[in-house]
Amino acid sequence: xxxxxxxTIVVNILFVLxxxxxxxxxxLREEYAIVWVICTVFLLVFSFWTEGLELLxxxxxxxxxxxxxxxxxxxxxxxxxxxxxVVASKLHNDxxxxxxxxxxxxxxxxxxxxxTEK
Amino acid sequence: xxxxxxxxxxxxxxxxSLPALLPELLSTNLPNGYQxxxxxxxxxxKDNTSTVAKKYKATVIDLPVNLGIGGAVQTGIRYALENSxxxxxxxxxxxxxxxxxxxxxxxxxLQTGANIVxxxxxxxxxxxxxxxxxxxxxxxFHWLNRLMTGLSIYDSTSGFRLxxxxxxxxxxxxxxxxxxxxxxxxxxxxxxxxxxxxxxxxAARQGGQSSIRSFGSLYYCFKVxxxxxxxxxRKP
Numbered sequence: 325x326x327x328x329x330x331x332t333i334v335v336n337i338l339f340v341l342x343x344x345x346x347x348x349x350x351x352l353r354e355e356y357a358i359v360w361v362i363c364t365v366f367l368l369v370f371s372f373w374t375e376g377l378e379l380l381x382x383x384x385x386x387x388x389x390x391x392x393x394x395x396x397x398x399x400x401x402x403x404x405x406x407x408x409x410v411v412a413s414k415l416h417n418d419x420x421x422x423x424x425x426x427x428x429x430x431x432x433x434x435x436x437x438x439x440t441e442k
Numbered sequence: 443x444x445x446x447x448x449x450x451x452x453x454x455x456x457x458x459s460l461p462a463l464l465p466e467l468l469s470t471n472l473p474n475g476y477q478x479x480x481x482x483x484x485x486x487x488k489d490n491t492s493t494v495a496k497k498y499k500a501t502v503i504d505l506p507v508n509l510g511i512g513g514a515v516q517t518g519i520r521y522a523l524e525n526s527x528x529x530x531x532x533x534x535x536x537x538x539x540x541x542x543x544x545x546x547x548x549x550x551x552l553q554t555g556a557n558i559v560x561x562x563x564x565x566x567x568x569x570x571x572x573x574x575x576x577x578x579x580x581x582x583f584h585w586l587n588r589l590m591t592g593l594s595i596y597d598s599t600s601g602f603r604l605x606x607x608x609x610x611x612x613x614x615x616x617x618x619x620x621x622x623x624x625x626x627x628x629x630x631x632x633x634x635x636x637x638x639x640x641x642x643x644x645a646a647r648q649g650g651q652s653s654i655r656s657f658g659s660l661y662y663c664f665k666v667x668x669x670x671x672x673x674x675x676r677k678p
Contacts, residue, residue, distance in 0.1 A: 420509055420619065424517045427483075427503045428524065 332371040340364050359404055445528035447476045447548070450518030452511055452601075453535035454485045457494045460535065464498040467533070467541040473548055476528075481521055482535070485514040491535075511601070512622035519605065519613045530605045539602040543642040547604040556638035557609040558630055560595065561602030563644050579663060583624045586667065590674045591631035595639060598624045602642060609635055618673075621666050628673040 343360050346352035370376050381389040449467060453460070464480065472478055480500035484492045486508040495502045503517060515532055522530035531547060533539045539561065547559045564580070583598045601623055605613060612633055618625045630637055 416619075419507070420513050423505050423507050423509055424513065424520060427505045427517060428521060431501065431503045431521070 329371050332367060336364050336368050445476050447472060447478050447529045447531060448522040448527040449478060449480045450483060450515060450530055450532045451480065451535045452483050452485060452514035453487060453491050455487045455489045455491060456535040457489045457491050459537040460494050463537050464500060468499055470541040470544055473545045474552060476548060481518050483514040483518045485509060510619045512617055512619040515622065516613060516617040519610055519617065523610050523614045528607060530610050532601055532603045534601050538644050540645055546640050546642055550638060550640040551604050551606060554638050557606045557635035558637040559604040560597060560600050560639045561642035562597035562600055562639040564596040579659065586670060587624060587627055590628050590670055593631060593637055595627060595637065597639065598627055618669060621662055624666050625669045625673055628670050
């Protein structure tokens with residue numbers, strides 16, 4: 325086994341452990357972890373199966389294998405960023421509704437309080 | 443039975459202009475026996491807007507986070523809906539919209555039956571007309587609005603607006619957050635509401651800063667154009 329293979333496999337395992345820890349501690353929700361788990365599975369598969377990348381390179385007609393890796397990952401990252409923007413937009417809307425609801429309730433509550441005090 | 447009117451005053455750091463605005467507002471007589479309630483929506487101001495506002499006979503709603511003008515106005519609209527007001531009128535907290543012009547909006551609503559009445563600076567060349575660049579921008583939005591709504595609205599960025607019950611219901615559910623004025627017109631006209639303009643005289647702002655400054659004005663044009671376009675193609 326090549327030295328680089330061992331390094332990637334070890335890093336991968338550490339990464340999976342870290343993700344698991346985050347999930348267990350409740351700091352990362354499972355739905356957002358899926359992407360990261362899939363990424364590590366990909367990396368792990370290709371660290372063991374070195375000819376796989378060469379095979380993919382020939383299938384897609386890319387000249388340099390590294391370019392295929394970069395293109396693939398950059399695309400995946402862009403899609404994921406878009407997903408995060410969607411999540412942020414949803415949170416923004418929910419946050420707005422909550423803030424409005426709270427302020428309206430507070431006003432109503434104060435009104436009732438004044439009435440009962442009189 | 444006389445109707446109830448809610449005056450929605452969105453405020454962000456307006457402690458300087460409120461002491462002039464509120465007494466004038468509260469002493470304004472509305473036509474047709476309409477009863478007025480003033481509502482200050484304090485959009486998480488950093489100054490003492492809330493404390494200043496509470497000295498007057500007005501309802502004050504403090505937002506826990508800054509929502510922007512659209513979110514603040516929508517809070518007021520929701521209050522109007524929940525407390526069954528007949529009309530809601532947005533009046534900016536910076537003193538640009540003189541309370542003495544309020545009867546014009548209400549009378550226009552009563553005469554035309556329009557769901558939305560916009561107080562416009564440009565129907566008659568009177569009072570504060572704002573800067574050249576800003577007037578150009580407003581011309582552009584006039585054109586864009588005509589393209590998307592088929593209506594000729596001269597002052598589509600004016601925040602001096604009357605909403606009737608129907609418009610209140612719609613705006614409570616769907617009102618843009620940031621720079622809401624031109625965009626909301628597309629939403630309203632798509633929903634089949636009647637929009638009308640009436641000439642008012644506006645003053646230059648008494649204090650505070652415009653939400654649209656030179657720095658962000660290009661962003662403003664771009665963002666609003668985009669938002670209007672997407673509101674236009676969105677299914678109602």
